[in-house]
Amino acid sequence: MTLDVAPGAAPAGYPPIPLRRIVTTEVRKLFDTRSGFWLVAGVGLLALLATAAVAALSSDAGMTYRAFTTAVDYPLTVVLPVVAILSVTSEWSQRSGLTTFTLVPRRGRVVAAKAVACVGVAVAAVPLALGAAALGNLAGTSSAGIAPVWDVTATSMLTIVGSNVLGVLVGFVLGVLLRSSVGAVVAYFVYALVLPALAVVLAGSQAWFRTVQPWVDLRYAQGTLVDGTMTAAQWEHLAASAALWLLAPLVVGLVAVVRAEVK
């Protein structure tokens, strides 16, 4: 078989690639690899196990919507940042960036599209998780023969969305900054697991740290979001720590991504 029209016979002057098209392609790329598939399947499986565990193990009094929500949300908070990390780093570790950045040479557009795709997936995943938790609550309580307790407010649902989005953003930024899958995943879990413990120790022993903590500890600042009654100072804390953990590394990472040789 050969091509039967002249190469490039179509009229010249193609319109620029709309960002929307790059975003939808990037969403597709999150799930179309073997690793992407297993990450999603893993979340589903873990959520199911967590729901079953709450239903089987908690006391009647403890079997509330909040318990199911917490259980189902946990796999999400682990997996969504990893999905965001791989979305960026695989372009380098798998070298697919050679094609990606040849088709879209403005690399900033690719990074922006990936950010939108990852945040979009996080925002969409939370209602799914809340729905699954609701089903778990109904099933668990009815088999225990008790009335279901709905103790999650709309505000705390928004908080769950917010903290997942924040986690995804931190993972994403680490991916852009480090461009290495292993490096960024390790860095993310240091951020998510080691730093909070360190912050507790420091806050317990060092007075100076207690003063600066609200400004530099993103998870601490994020914690104030939970009750939904943020003071002006708390917003400032959130802005300052987000600038430190998100904005600064993003800017440094973006400059490197745009300049780096892709090979």
Place this chain on the structure above:
Amino acid sequence: MIAVDALTRRYGGFTAVDDVSFTARPGRVTGFLGPNGAGKSTTLRILVGLSTATSGTATVGGRRYVDLPDPGREVGVLLDASAQHVGRTGRETLTIAQRTMGLPRDRVEEMLALVGLTPQESSRRVRDYSLGMRQRLGIGTALLGDPAVLVLDEPANGLDPGGIRWMRGLLRDFADRGGTVLLSSHLIHEIEVVADDLVVLARGRVVARGPKADLLRAAGPAAGGGGLEQLFLDLTEGALA
């Protein structure tokens, strides 16, 4: 048309591409020859915006590649057939490119048929592809957007004799229909059979450039009769001496 003008790329104190100038014209296959490490891939990477030049310019149809609004529609690029996500199937790899360029869906099947990947092969993961199959997939990605210009770095790498002949026919046909082909290789015979024009690089510098016929005449009986291979060795070793 591809125009490379006084292109230079330094890595620290090392000059990988040194004041390289040439053009690749429509309707012709331009062979880009040179020994290992001559700077061919570096030049092609700069041409498509994956690396930046220290100085000089490279344009396609008068514009920098990075300024093309939808470059896949105008320039088909294959730099490294191994640079594909191994967790994706061959068909999915093409689908991603097809969606990025906003092409109709059946274009993917057309390309799979064109490069000779069967439905069974195209639903395998790239991890399980042979080098030749990856090369075919890469050629399919390059041709997907129906471009008028092709930039290919060692596309015959890993192809079997039948595949090499097929590729030769494809490039010939592409150029005969008015397309521009820039084709790099260190396999002199490959280039000799298909190229109309030659650019020979050694140690980052252009050591010969022009229509193949002219270069062959220079290497003809009067000049010792060693043919293109001897000319290539003389030129590139001369540059190394």
